[in-house]
Amino acid sequence: SKALENEIELVKAKNQDEAVSKVIDTAMALEGLNRHVSTHAAGVVISEFPIGEKIPLYRENDNELPATQFDLKFIEKAGLVKFDILGLKTLSIIARTEKLIKKENNNFKLSEINLDDKKTFEDLSKGQTVGVFQLESRGMQSALRGLKPDRFEDIIAVVALYRPGPMENIPNYINRKHGKEKVKYMHEKLSSILEETYGIFIYQEQVMQAAQILAGYTLSSADILRRAMGKKDKVEMAMQKQKFIEGAKLKGLSIDNSNEIFEQISAFAGYGFNKSHAAAYALIAYQCAWLKSHYPHEFFSCLMSYDSDNTDKLADYINDLKRLSIEFLSPDINMSYSHFTVEKNNKLDKCVRCSLSSLKNVGNEAIKSIVQIRNEKEKFIDIDDFINKVPLNLLGKRGMESLIKCGAFDKIYKNRQKLFNSIPIMILHSQKTLKDIQNNQESLFNSISNIELSKSFIKTSDWSVAEKELNELSSLGYHLNYHPLKSFMKVLNKMKITPSVFFQKRYDLIQNKKFIKVAGLVKKVLKRKTQKGDLYALIEVNDIYGNLEIVFDEFSLDKFYEIYEKNSLYVFDVEIRFDNNFGYRLIQKRTTQLNEMVNRHNLDVEFDITDLESLKPIKQKLNSQDKGNSNIMLNVTNNNRIISLNLNKKVLLNRDIINEFFQISGVNAINFH
Numbered sequence: 001s002k003a004l005e006n007e008i009e010l011v012k013a014k015n016q017d018e019a020v021s022k023v024i025d026t027a028m029a030l031e032g033l034n035r036h037v038s039t040h041a042a043g044v045v046i047s048e049f050p051i052g053e054k055i056p057l058y059r060e061n062d063n064e065l066p067a068t069q070f071d072l073k074f075i076e077k078a079g080l081v082k083f084d085i086l087g088l089k090t091l092s093i094i095a096r097t098e099k100l101i102k103k104e105n106n107n108f109k110l111s112e113i114n115l116d117d118k119k120t121f122e123d124l125s126k127g128q129t130v131g132v133f134q135l136e137s138r139g140m141q142s143a144l145r146g147l148k149p150d151r152f153e154d155i156i157a158v159v160a161l162y163r164p165g166p167m168e169n170i171p172n173y174i175n176r177k178h179g180k181e182k183v184k185y186m187h188e189k190l191s192s193i194l195e196e197t198y199g200i201f202i203y204q205e206q207v208m209q210a211a212q213i214l215a216g217y218t219l220s221s222a223d224i225l226r227r228a229m230g231k232k233d234k235v236e237m238a239m240q241k242q243k244f245i246e247g248a249k250l251k252g253l254s255i256d257n258s259n260e261i262f263e264q265i266s267a268f269a270g271y272g273f274n275k276s277h278a279a280a281y282a283l284i285a286y287q288c289a290w291l292k293s294h295y296p297h298e299f300f301s302c303l304m305s306y307d308s309d310n311t312d313k314l315a316d317y318i319n320d321l322k323r324l325s326i327e328f329l330s331p332d333i334n335m336s337y338s339h340f341t342v343e344k345n346n347k348l349d350k351c352v353r354c355s356l357s358s359l360k361n362v363g364n365e366a367i368k369s370i371v372q373i374r375n376e377k378e379k380f381i382d383i384d385d386f387i388n389k390v391p392l393n394l395l396g397k398r399g400m401e402s403l404i405k406c407g408a409f410d411k412i413y414k415n416r417q418k419l420f421n422s423i424p425i426m427i428l429h430s431q432k433t434l435k436d437i438q439n440n441q442e443s444l445f446n447s448i449s450n451i452e453l454s455k456s457f458i459k460t461s462d463w464s465v466a467e468k469e470l471n472e473l474s475s476l477g478y479h480l481n482y483h484p485l486k487s488f489m490k491v492l493n494k495m496k497i498t499p500s501v502f503f504q505k506r507y508d509l510i511q512n513k514k515f516i517k518v519a520g521l522v523k524k525v526l527k528r529k530t531q532k533g534d535l536y537a538l539i540e541v542n543d544i545y546g547n548l549e550i551v552f553d554e555f556s557l558d559k560f561y562e563i564y565e566k567n568s569l570y571v572f573d574v575e576i577r578f579d580n581n582f583g584y585r586l587i588q589k590r591t592t593q594l595n596e597m598v599n600r601h602n603l604d605v606e607f608d609i610t611d612l613e614s615l616k617p618i619k620q621k622l623n624s625q626d627k628g629n630s631n632i633m634l635n636v637t638n639n640n641r642i643i644s645l646n647l648n649k650k651v652l653l654n655r656d657i658i659n660e661f662f663q664i665s666g667v668n669a670i671n672f673h
Contacts, residue, residue: 001031006529039067042084045075054078090133090284093302097291100298100342113290115152120286120293124149128504130320131303132288134159134281142584146174153196155286160202160278165271169200176200186261187253189213201268203275204230210265214258215247229266237266296324297342297350305339308358311477318478319546323504327351330480331359331408333386334379338367359406359475361398369394383413384452392430397423405471407481413454414610415462416471417665422457429453461613461666483544484521484569487662488594490673491603492519497571501545503584518548518586519571519594522564525557539588541572550574550586560591569594595655602629603653603672610637611666618667621660628652 003010004024013020037058045051045068055078057066068075075082094110101108123129125148127141135144135155140162147170149155154177161170175181176198183199185191193209194200201207207229208222217225225244228236241262248258291299300317307313321328327345329335331354335343338357345351357364373389380386386409392400403409404420413419429451463471469482485492492499498516520543527537535554540547550572552560573590607618615634622632630653634645651657661670 001028006533037067040082040084042086043072044083044085045080046083047080051080055080088133088284089306090288093299093306094284094287094291096302096305097295097298100302101295110287110291113287115286117290117293120290121150123293124155124289126504128320128323129289130316130504131300132285132292134285135289143170143174146170147177152282152286155282156275156278157197157202159282159285160273160275163271163273166202166273169202173198173200173202186264187214187257201265201272203278204272205275207265207268207272210261211244211247214251214253214261215244216251217244217247226272230272241266296321296326297352300326301340301342301352304352304358305355308340308355314358314476315478316546318480319501320504321352322545323501328480329353330410331356331403331406331476332411333370333403333408334374334411336367336408337371338364354476354480356403356408359402359408360477361402362395363399366394366399380412382454383409383419384454386412387426387429387453388433388451390430391434392427393434397427400426402475405475407472415460416468417463418457418460421460422454425456426453461611462668464663464665465667465670466662467665479542479544484567485519485544487670488519488569488598488672489544490671491598491601494601494673495519495571495597499545500543500548503548504546513576515573515575515589517571517573518550519543519569520548521567521569523547527557541570548586550588552588556588556591560588563591563593565593571597593655595658598658598672599653599655604631604633605653605661606633606635606671606673607661607667608635608637608669608671609666610668612636612638614664614666617664618661621657621664622647622649622651625657626652 004014010024014024015021047054051057051068052066055075056069058069059066070078072082098108098110124135124144127145129135129141129144134140135158140158143158143162147154147158149158157173158170161167161173172181176183185194185199190199190210190213193206193213197203197206201210204226207226208217208219211217211222211225212219221243224236225240227233228240241259244262245255245258248261249255253261288299300321304314304317307317318328327349329343329345329351333356336353336356338355340355340358341353343351343353356362356367356370370390374380377389380389395403400423401420404416404423407416409419410416465482465487469479469484472482473479496517497519500518500520518541520541522539523542524540525537526540527535529535535557537552537557539550539552539560541550571592571594572586572588574586574588577585577587607614609615615636618634628651630651632647632649632651634643634647636643636645661667
């Protein structure tokens with residue numbers, strides 16, 4: 001109903017389209033109803049007697065634990081207690097990382113690391129916390145850059161502060177820590193308990209200690225005060241206020257002073273955080289940060305294994321590996337496992353290898369079986385060896401498609417399109433082989449198992465650069481070797497485009513700039529409204545190194561939609577604005593299609609080719625193109641020799657011909673410079 005009041009476009013759609021109108025009317029009838037039964041993620045009720053004898057229970061089937069039909073408040077009134085029992089996958093990630101490290105350093109114990117490690121705090125102070133428990137959000141990274149933590153207590157504080165409510169105190173905490181703001185106490189007696197947090201109430205334990213010191217509370221009665229404040233129980237609060245003022249009077253405080261202090265403490269306590277909880281979280285966060293700083297390969301391989309089904313997170317981790325100059329190796333049927341692994345490249349440098357189970361439509365158990373076959377029968381020499389060793393029913397058609405699309409077979413068969421088109425032949429051969437085994441036809445099996453099936457594959461050119469981009473994305477869920485910007489990297493350097501990695505790696509340089517250019521692929525457009533009701537949008541832009549958010553006002557957004565095309569690349573002129581919480585916003589000033597800028601700069605085009613068949617369509621397109629100022633160069637690989645040619649044919653580049661270049665089959669790469 002609110003959407004109909006605020007969104008003119010929705011009202012228009014309802015009035016103009018009968019189907020839309022029917023959907024909205026149905027939704028209006030459902031609005032406000034309970035949409036589902038939910039269960040607390042970690043809440044467990046423990047009782048000395050059968051719970052069903054005292055309160056009603058609910059469950060959907062006999063195979064699951066029942067849930068109470070009462071919520072927390074009514075559970076307590078019924079005389080029962082709810083425990084929150086949290087299970088953190090981060091603990092498993094840490095344990096697995098420690099196990100990996102022990103393969104090289106058997107004496108390593110994470111429990112014995114120093115809590116004042118210089119490198120760890122340097123990385124935290126730069127906001128380099130992707131993958132670090134509790135500290136990885138963009139807002140938290142900004143807070144850490146401002147805070148520049150140099151002690152474990154700072155991490156405890158920021159974990160407790162970075163939540164709605166207490167977050168308002170982050171600038172004060174930062175400024176007081178760095179001497180930009182005077183430390184103030186409500187009362188001089190509070191200095192002993194608030195010195196650690198620069199005069200700011202952060203923890204519930206501080207409320208309890210304050211009640212003890214100022215009003216003579218015992219620890220148990222102080223806990224009752226904390227509980228009343230946290231639950232905003234008006235009746236209990238009135239009783240506690242009177243008790244506090246009377247106790248403070250005995251300690252020498254005036255009624256006005258004690259009343260003011262109680263109100264201030266009460267305002268804080270409504271969102272105060274338990275220090276013991278914050279400290280436990282901070283320790284896990286610090287351990288993650290320490291492992292990332294000292295053993296990044298092992299840490300990321302474990303982290304990515306546990307998040308293998310979250311492609312957005314995997315993309316973030318890969319971008320962070322680039323920032324750390326750690327090579328991320330592509331999926332490989334001979335080298336990859338069901339989990340992400342650490343291995344050494346040809347230069348003996350440590351790298352992280354992509355798993356095969358993280359691909360779309362590829363099952364974990366299937367990959368474990370393939371790895372077992374690989375271990376027992378040695379690595380696959382070529383595609384025929386793979387077909388003869390692995391029953392393809394393990395993967396199925398969709399699994400094979402996904403492996404081919406991401407290039408997992410590139411080392412044993414280079415032409416992805418030819419292999420992709422031959423999937424039916426391969427599966428049929430595999431099914432026949434399995435059937436012969438089941439029928440104990442050994443002589444037939446032996447003759448078939450060594451057949452070179454690849455000779456029957458229909459000849460065809462490999463996918464175009466554009467097709468490889470789309471197929472890799474559909475298999476992996478993110479761009480790896482074929483990002484759309486890759487062909488334009490030299491151009492972007494000439495145009496002084498700022499890559500997203502600068503906001504992580506060289507944040508110090510960004511702080512000295514007001515206007516910059518960024519470029520990339522538009523991933524999301526999120527429409528929002530200001531408190532005044534004005535429309536704006538956050539547009540997520542992806543480049544080779546990561547993502548950036550750019551703010552568009554309503555007018556700029558309308559202008560952008562006039563030139564927007566899906567999967568096109570854009571250059572954004574933006575203004576950098578810094579806020580009080582040490583974050584930044586990128587405000588859009590101008591947007592241009594990258595192809596249009598390529599046209600203006602008279603850039604040269606370079607084709608990398610191994611398939612000589614692709615020369616013919618290149619020639620046809622160039623012959624039909626008007627004369628211009630752009631040179632065309634070819635790097636042709638034939639019989640392990642690279643022949644470089646300048647065609648001495650200057651052509652006029654435009655958006656259409658650039659797009660057509662990327663559609664030519666058999667071209668390995670295209671670069672503009």
